Amino acid sequence: MSKKNEVIKFPMNLIMPIKDFLEDEMVKMKVTKKKINQADPFSDESRSLNNSVEEDLDEQLGHFDAQIKSRFVDRQIIQIRKALARIKIGKYGICEECGEMIDTERLAIKPETTVCVKCKKESEK
Numbered sequence: 402m403s404k405k406n407e408v409i410k411f412p413m414n415l416i417m418p419i420k421d422f423l424e425d426e427m428v429k430m431k432v433t434k435k436k437i438n439q440a441d442p443f444s445d446e447s448r449s450l451n452n453s454v455e456e457d458l459d460e461q462l463g464h465f466d467a468q469i470k471s472r473f474v475d476r477q478i479i480q481i482r483k484a485l486a487r488i489k490i491g492k493y494g495i496c497e498e499c500g501e502m503i504d505t506e507r508l509a510i511k512p513e514t515t516v517c518v519k520c521k522k523e524s525e526k
C-alpha cells in the first residue's frame with residue numbers, strides 16, 4: 402500500500418486560531434459591507450432626483466466606488482466561508498484544485514485561501 406494519498410491534516414492547535422481569525426474576519430467583512438452600502442448615494446432614498454450635473458456626477462462616482470468595494474468584500478466573504486467550510490471537513494490547507502498541501506507561508510499571508518500558488522496562477526491565465 403502506498404502512503405502517497407494519505408491526507409496530511411493540519412494540527413488542531415494550529416487550526417483553531419485560524420478558524421477564530423477567519424470568523425473574526427467574516428464579522429468585520431459583514432460590517433464593512435453594511436458601511437459600503439450605506440455610503441452608496443443610490444441607497445439614500447431621500448436623495449434628490451433633480452440634482453445639478455455636478456451633484457449627479459458625485460452620486461454616480463460614489464455609487465461606482467461603492468459597487469467596486471462591495472464586490473471585493475463579497476468575494477472576501479465567499480472566500481472566508483469556503484476556508485471555514487474546509488476547516489469543517491478537515492481539508493484546510495489542502496488545495497481544492499490539485500489536492501496538494503498549500504504552502505504554509507501562503508496560508509500565513511492569506512489564511513482564507515483554498516488553492517495553492519500554482520493553481521491560483523493557472524486560474525489567472
Ligand SMILES: [Zn+2]
Pocket residue numbers: 496497498499500501516517518519520521
Ligand atoms: Zn493546487
